[in-house]
Amino acid sequence: MTQNTTDPIAVLRTLIQCPSVTPDEGGALSALTDMLSPMGFSIERPVFSDEDTPDIENLYALLSGNGPHLMFAGHTDVVPVGDEAAWTNPPFSAAIKDGMMYGRGAVDMKGGIACFVAALARYVEKHGNPSGSISFLITGDEEGPAINGSKKLLEWAAAKGETWDGCILGEPTNPDTMGDMMKIGRRGSLSGTLRINGTQGHTAYPHLADNPTRSLVSLLDALLYPAFDEGTENFQPSNIEVNMLDVVGGAINVIPAKASAVFNIRFNDTWNVDTLKAEIERRLNAAAKDRKLRPTKNNDTVFDIEWREQPSHVFLTRDDALIDTLGKSVEKITGRFPEQSTTGGTSDARFIKDYCPVIEFGLVGQTMHKVDECVAVDDLETLTRIYEQFIGDWFLAATSKAT
Secondary structure, rough: HHHHHHHHHHHHHHHHHHOEEOOOOOOHHHHEEEEEHHHHHHOEEEEEEEEEEEEEEEEEEEEOOOEEEEEEEEEOOOOOOOOHHHHOOOOOOEEEEEEEEEOOOOOOHHHHHHHHHHHHHHHHHHOOOOOOEEEEEEEEOOOOOOOOOHHHHHHHHOOOOOOOOOOEOOOEEEEEOOOEEEEEEEEEEEEEEEEEEEEEEEOOOOOHHHHHHHHHHHHHHHOOOOOOOOOOOOOOOEEEEEEEEEEEOOOOEEEEEEEEEEEEEEEEEOOOOHHHHHHHHHHHHHHHHOOOOOOOOOOOOOOEEEEEOOOOOOEEEHHHHHHHHHHHHHHHHOOOOOEOOOOOOOOOOHHHHHOOOOEEEEEEEOOOOOOOOEHHHHHHHHHHHHHHHHHHHHHHHHHHHOO
């Protein structure tokens, strides 16, 4: 084990300098292999494929021992840099200036991976291997379609006989300061495309046409109001947003033939995917009978809805021991017990929760996906200390529970 492996700054610099923009591996998994192999990890890097999606290389590293099994999960793929000329420093340079390290993936989420690698290296250096197994489950497809990444990697590992007792996912979870927030669940996400076929015609002769935008307004109004719910104990209210509108017309004096809208709803545990689809369809069917905006028509609006594949299911982690152990580890280092939250977007925790309890804790996420993405060097040290504390506390608690 080299000294650099215990230094999160050095580890992160190496990872950022790997241009692993989805779906390219970019050398990041090879860098992790070089770091983890000397620590005794067995490394496998399966590649998964699917129709109409890029092949993705993933990494599963296992340090096997008798006892409970802790998984660290994350992703080395990053979003595109955008306008590279707008960056203060080259996006893959890992430049440090005024206490900040700059680079694509600095917080989302190569920084979290670097801190866990350094934390484990420090723990092993001080105490030897943990009293159990520890694994890294790292994908290159979190920022992409998420088809050939964590979902298949988990299935692959489980088919080999792997089981886990708990997982920490290193996504950036803190809004402002280290110690602010952990994620103990995630809202569900459901997307669909609403399509309406009308009858094209001349705008001066509307009785000879049927403008689909009139129907679209009524149907969208039914989706947007009233609210789906008022929220629950652990989740904020479900919220729907219309993200794209499209009207097929062609000229200012032509009533269009088709109109469509793409929507996404982030939903809480009031619903599951099936009940939410049923409620949306109920609202649309009722609105289709409303002729307020179609007073000259004697037929209901005809529409169809296409549901996007792979909806994300709402979940809440109920492993109090896992949550409490992480919370106390954070408190020991920062002096704050983090808020338990389910806010934000989806993550690969939606796949992991089917195999073991999962919680999320990482860096401050204010610059993720932005130009000049950056992380405070001090935060890297703080997160490394939190992870090191957590590794020891978790194995101690899990071993005591097992006996």
